[in-house]
Amino acid sequence: MSDIKQLDSEYVLPTYSRNYTEFTHGENATLFDINNNDYIDFTSGIGVVSVGHGNKELSSAIAKQASELIHTSNLYVIRSQAETAEAIVKQSGFDMKCFFANSGAEANEGAIKIARKYGEVAGEVKRYKIITLDKSFHGRTISALKATGQEAMHNYFGPFPDGFSYANSLDDIEVMIDDHTVAVMIELVQGEGGIEALDKQKVKDLAQMLKSKDILLMVDEVQTGIYRTGEMLASNYYDIEPDIITLAKGLGGGVPIGVVMTSHKDILHAGDHGSTFGGNFLSTRAALTVLNILEKEKKSGELELTVTYFELALKKLYTKHKHLFDEMVGFGLMRGLRIKEDDVLSKIITSAHAHKVLVLKAGRNTLRFLPPLTIKESEIDEGFKRLDNALSSL
Numbered sequence: 001m002s003d004i005k006q007l008d009s010e011y012v013l014p015t016y017s018r019n020y021t022e023f024t025h026g027e028n029a030t031l032f033d034i035n036n037n038d039y040i041d042f043t044s045g046i047g048v049v050s051v052g053h054g055n056k057e058l059s060s061a062i063a064k065q066a067s068e069l070i071h072t073s074n075l076y077v078i079r080s081q082a083e084t085a086e087a088i089v090k091q092s093g094f095d096m097k098c099f100f101a102n103s104g105a106e107a108n109e110g111a112i113k114i115a116r117k118y119g120e121v122a123g124e125v126k127r128y129k130i131i132t133l134d135k136s137f138h139g140r141t142i143s144a145l146k147a148t149g150q151e152a153m154h155n156y157f158g159p160f161p162d163g164f165s166y167a168n169s170l171d172d173i174e175v176m177i178d179d180h181t182v183a184v185m186i187e188l189v190q191g192e193g194g195i196e197a198l199d200k201q202k203v204k205d206l207a208q209m210l211k212s213k214d215i216l217l218m219v220d221e222v223q224t225g226i227y228r229t230g231e232m233l234a235s236n237y238y239d240i241e242p243d244i245i246t247l248a249k250g251l252g253g254g255v256p257i258g259v260v261m262t263s264h265k266d267i268l269h270a271g272d273h274g275s276t277f278g279g280n281f282l283s284t285r286a287a288l289t290v291l292n293i294l295e296k297e298k299k300s301g302e303l304e305l306t307v308t309y310f311e312l313a314l315k316k317l318y319t320k321h322k323h324l325f326d327e328m329v330g331f332g333l334m335r336g337l338r339i340k341e342d343d344v345l346s347k348i349i350t351s352a353h354a355h356k357v358l359v360l361k362a363g364r365n366t367l368r369f370l371p372p373l374t375i376k377e378s379e380i381d382e383g384f385k386r387l388d389n390a391l392s393s394l
């Protein structure tokens with residue numbers, strides 16, 4: 001067999017600074033490498049593997065679907081797509097319709113198109129401007145990248161589409177609005193930006209102010225959505241009714257899928273938007289299965305117990321190693337520890353890996369935790385034991 005590092009370096013573009021541990025299989029929140037070493041996974045593939053690795057209910061549903069029908073195109077109706085849309089709408093409680101894409105960035109492209117079309121057809125003046133927040137992350141395609149409020153990411157790739165501007169905070173949005181503003185796009189808890197949860201009252205005030213001005217509120221729930229924060233959507237927790245919501249990551253349990261959903265059900269017409277793969281039999285069967293599993297976890301109270309158990313374990317670690325951390329941030333199973341000294345963050349991640357527990361970085365100074373939502377108490381215990389040793393050995 002070829003050496004994986006050599007193979008990867010020779011044929012794959014180097015857009016990631018990769019770790020060369022080669023994982024071969026997993027069981028819930030435990031991953032096994034090629035030498036059968038076990039790792040506790042507090043990352044779930046960056047918030048994707050929501051129902052755990054090797055989930056039998058999910059893998060059997062995918063295998064059955066794959067053996068029957070994978071793809072026919074959106075020219076023909078797809079039952080699992082319609083049922084997934086129904087499940088998303090019913091579980092979120094929002095009176096919306098869904099469009100299916102293949103990733104978070106693509107869902108956000110769809111959201112931007114819906115907003116632009118709304119700005120074109122609603123009102124006398126054409127409106128196209130979208131305000132987003134500093135440190136936001138909305139994806140890597142050209143428009144989603146321009147929507148991302150991190151200037152460093154805009155190097156090299158211009159010219160970008162016009163009309164995006166960045167507010168320092170929620171307080172600054174109102175003064176930035178002009179006659180051409182059509183929408184504001186936010187993450188309720190910034191993920192890549194550093195597990196930065198917005199203030200609930202300020203978000204509610206923003207939603208009300210935007211409604212009064214007929215400006216759309218777009219919520220990027222690519223990372224916060226699908227029970228990650230303990231509710232189906234973070235929008236449920238914040239008690240707001242956005243005009244447009246985007247989803248991806250945890251929805252397919254690892255199978256690529258993205259969704260843009262909107263209460264403006266009549267904005268897009270046939271031909272306005274599309275995707276060859278979006279919402280095909282395979283990805284929507286996976287999503288439907290994930291939604292069923294997680295709805296049960298939520299309704300049975302199991303998810304809440306997991307959130308509480310994880311929170312207590314994290315708090316214990318935080319208290320013991322307070323010399324390293326400033327603050328515990330986030331909620332649900334989207335958590336972070338703010339590091340006192342930025343340069344210690346990569347040392348922690350390296351040491352954690354050496355102690356066989358996987359954790360993530362967010363922003364400059366946040367150690368991020370996005371475990372599978374089905375993580376067991378024994379896995380939480382073991383993961384934090386390893387992390388404690390990793391921190392003690394720094």
Ligand code: PLP
Binds near residue numbers: 108137
């Ligand atoms: N939006 C948010 C909030 C994200 O966290 C991400 C990815 O991290 C994206 C969009 C982009 O998603 P994808 O990588 O699936 O395109």
